[in-house]
Amino acid sequence: MLNKYKILxxxxxxxxxxxxxxxGNQVxxxxxxxxxxxxxxxxxxxxxxxxxxxNQWKDKVAVIINKQIQGFNFTPSQQKDLQKExxxxxxxxxTKAIAIINRPQKTLMGKLKKAAVKIFVNEKELRAQVPGFAREIIKQVNKPSSKRRLKRVVNSKVKQLEQTTFDSSITAERMVRVKMFSKYHVKDDDSFDKKTTAMLTDINHQTGIYAYAMLGGALLFLIIWLFLKKQVALHKTLFVLSIFAAILLLVVGVSTTMINVEARIQTLDFSLLGQNMVFKNQILFFQSKGILEVVMVLLKTTHLESIAVGALIFCFSILFPVSKLSSALIYSLGHKKWMRGSFIHYFAFDSGKWSMADVMVVAIMMTYLAFNGILDSQLAELNIKNSYLSTVTTNNTSLQPGFVIFLSFVIYxxxxxxxxxxVVLPAEEKGKHDEEQSEI
Known part of the structure; x- marks a missing residue:
């Protein structure tokens, strides 16, 4: 009958x-x-x-210049001013030509040229034709063909500037963009941003569902303990399986991302040549780490201090909790000799003060709050809004599901x-007492 209840x-x-x-695997x-x-x-x-x-500046400036040339037109007042000029x-x-002609000539040919100019060139008539010439020049400048020629000249000058301006990051930037666009099957920055944003939204939603479903499973174990707290015969089986649930929470908690730290300039907008130049989503800093990743990074460094910190984090936040869970599992399943052993007994009952998992949770929370406060204050100084420049910064630092799961492990x-x-130890002590009484 008892075995039947255990199977159920x-x-x-x-x-x-x-x-x-x-x-947990999905998370x-x-x-x-x-x-x-x-x-x-x-x-x-x-x-x-x-x-x-x-490269980005070159492309954006080229677009602005093309727009300026395409929309190049003189207003009536500008035409009047230009005509005067x-x-x-x-x-x-x-005036300069007449002055040159009126200079004293020493040679016969010079004197003949001077006489011919005075006979055939009338200075007053020539000056009278100046307004007409000026109007014709302005008319020619405003023709579409002239604008196209001007556009070609400007573009050639921009290309010459590009060839003479060297930036070692341009080649790397182009290679990275080609690789990323191919990876996500997009053609430009805008489509890349839209697609990745949509993917992240979907992943965040799914991760939240699986994370809370996992926590729901752990909660079910605790609810079952409430219902079966008086069923002493089932405690060992329930405790063993409960320990496996704790191990799952620990493994997922330390292996997944716990915190994302991101600072970005959401938009930077300023005026250049009468046109708005806009830069969007300029990432200033981004890091995404979990406990296990932090440990691996610290242990891979060549600095002794970093290695020591990594080893301490590993021991107190991963090794000790695993040892504690393993000892509790062995204690509940093991032979009486094992259960009475000092090592197993110590880790099962007395190692809590050396397990720093709860401290790690507090440290991560404090780190999150500190990063949030620092980034908020620093980014606030970059928020500018006036007639020349407008910037909007955002702090996207956030705790991730790994932190919630690790926190749940600590509580669990x-x-x-x-x-x-x-429950388990009193039942074991009662069993030993009954055994001693029977021997007497």
Missing amino acids: LIIPLLAILGAMAYC YTLSNQQKQIKEDFATINSITFGLLSV VEQIMNGLI SLIMSEILKR
Whole structure:
């Protein structure tokens, strides 16, 4: 009869564990996908490849110049002013020419040329024709054909400037863009931004569903404990499977992303040659890390201090919790000799003060708040709005599902420790007492 109850208990609990494992795997997979997409987005929209890129400035300036040439027209007042300028220049040329002609000539040929000019050239008539010439010049400048020639000249000058201006990042930037556009099957920056934003929105939604489903499984274990707290015969089976649920929470919590730190200039808009020049989504800084990633990064460095910190984080936030869970599992399943062993007993009951998982949660939360405050204050200084320049900055620092799952593990493991002390251990002590009484 007892075995029947155990089977009826084990089957649904195994189903819950299977569902938690599946949800945890989905959270891990989706978290990695999200991290990769965000890193690609940060690469394409990096300030290095945007606001600080010669290539980007060249393209945007070329568009503005083309617009300026295409829309080039003189207003009536500008035409009057220009006509005066042209008339002054032409009258100045006539004055200079007449002065040259009136110079004393020493040679016979010079004297003949001077006499011929005076006979055939009338200065007053020539000056009278100046306004007509000036109007014709303005008319020719306003012709579409003249604008096209001007556009070709300007474009050639821009290309010459491009050839003489060297930026080592241009080739790298183009290669990165070609690679990313091919990866996401897009053609330009706008379509890349739209597609990646849509993908991230979908991934965030799915990750949230799987993460909370996983936490729901852990909550079901605790609810079952409430219903079966008086069923001493089933405690060992329930406790063992509960420990496996805690292990799942720990593995997913330390392996997935916990915090994203991102600072960006959402828009930078200013006027150049009467046209708006706009830069969007300029990523100033982006990092995405989980506990295990931080440990690996620290251990791979050549600095002794970093290696020491990485080793401490690994020991107190990963190794100790694993040892504690393993000891609790062995204690609940093991031989009496094992259960009474000092090592297993210590990790099962007394290692809580050395396990820093709860401290790590607090540290991550404080890091999040600190980054948020620092970035908010620094980015606020970059928010500018006047008639010449407008900038809008955003702080997209956020806690990720890995933090929520790791926090849930900390709370869940504390509850399981209390269950071990108050339910499993008293039942074991009662069993030993009954055994001693029977021997007497």
